[in-house]
Amino acid sequence: MGFVTYEKDGYVGIITINRPEALNALNVQVLKDLEAVIDGISLNDTRAIIVTGAGQKSFVAGADIGAMSNMSVQEAREFGTFGNEIFLKLEMLPIPTIAAVNGFALGGGNELAMSCDIRYCSENAVFGQPEVGLGITPGFGGTQRLVRLIGVGKAKEMIYSAKNIKADEAFRVGLVNGVCTQEELMPTVMKLAKRIADNAPIAVRNCKCAITDGFLNDMDHAVSIEEKYFSECFETEDQREGMKAFLEKRKVEQFHNR
Numbered sequence: 001m002g003f004v005t006y007e008k009d010g011y012v013g014i015i016t017i018n019r020p021e022a023l024n025a026l027n028v029q030v031l032k033d034l035e036a037v038i039d040g041i042s043l044n045d046t047r048a049i050i051v052t053g054a055g056q057k058s059f060v061a062g063a064d065i066g067a068m069s070n071m072s073v074q075e076a077r078e079f080g081t082f083g084n085e086i087f088l089k090l091e092m093l094p095i096p097t098i099a100a101v102n103g104f105a106l107g108g109g110n111e112l113a114m115s116c117d118i119r120y121c122s123e124n125a126v127f128g129q130p131e132v133g134l135g136i137t138p139g140f141g142g143t144q145r146l147v148r149l150i151g152v153g154k155a156k157e158m159i160y161s162a163k164n165i166k167a168d169e170a171f172r173v174g175l176v177n178g179v180c181t182q183e184e185l186m187p188t189v190m191k192l193a194k195r196i197a198d199n200a201p202i203a204v205r206n207c208k209c210a211i212t213d214g215f216l217n218d219m220d221h222a223v224s225i226e227e228k229y230f231s232e233c234f235e236t237e238d239q240r241e242g243m244k245a246f247l248e249k250r251k252v253e254q255f256h257n258r
């Protein structure tokens, strides 16, 4: 795939935005390549996904400013819709996703990271929504996901001021779950991804669906969504084996995704 590579390490898929000459900025082709990779991911052999950027300087430095500079209102709308569709697809993918933020995560880059379930970053990472300094608003979900992740007040300050924050501040406000050296970043997220992949895959996927669907609903409806995903686990071999192993005081050798 041209601007997006996809590799597998066991049950873990690694998506890399690969346009380092433009700090992995997102143009239409990058988004199309990302969509093609997401569409190709199989629940049969993938249990966790890592999303990162090529190189050691940038995760994604935003949407491509050159490509956007002459857009009409209609073209901008279409570009925003396209990006939103793909980021939603990533967010709704039932497999857990971890962003390994290896540098700049600005504008669309921060929005891509926020479309993942979990974020870890390197010490050199920089996060921000610089759009108002370019005369636009965030357009790939930033006004919505940042609020949900770090709260209304902090999100409004970041978005209105266009002020970037460094890794330690991103950790303090809860935008990332942890900060590592550049060298430690991929081993750290890979260890987490493999730990996730060791668990019963259908149960993990149902957890993601329950959290994602439930979050959009009031508590009454949200707990009924959980009931559905919880009870569905009882038709799986992995539930029977997981509980049998506990009762027999042994470890599950391997879950079978059935």
Ligand code: CO8
Binding pocket: 021, 022, 023, 025, 061, 062, 063, 064, 065, 066, 068, 076, 077, 079, 080, 083, 104, 106, 107, 108, 109, 130, 131, 134, 137, 138, 139, 140
């Ligand atoms: N778009 C296009 N090219 C970029 C981008 C970008 N977002 N970011 C970096 N590049 C390019 C540079 O133009 C440069 O190319 P060249 O070598 O050909 O001149 C190359 O990458 C290297 O960049 P710099 O020389 O600028 O590297 P520095 O280390 O000096 O600076 C920065 C790094 C601070 C990251 C700087 O490049 C920068 O500020 N980039 C722009 C960051 C930004 O403002 N991002 C937000 C963009 S807007 C957005 O994402 C909106 C998303 C929703 C869109 C919805 C539309 C409808």
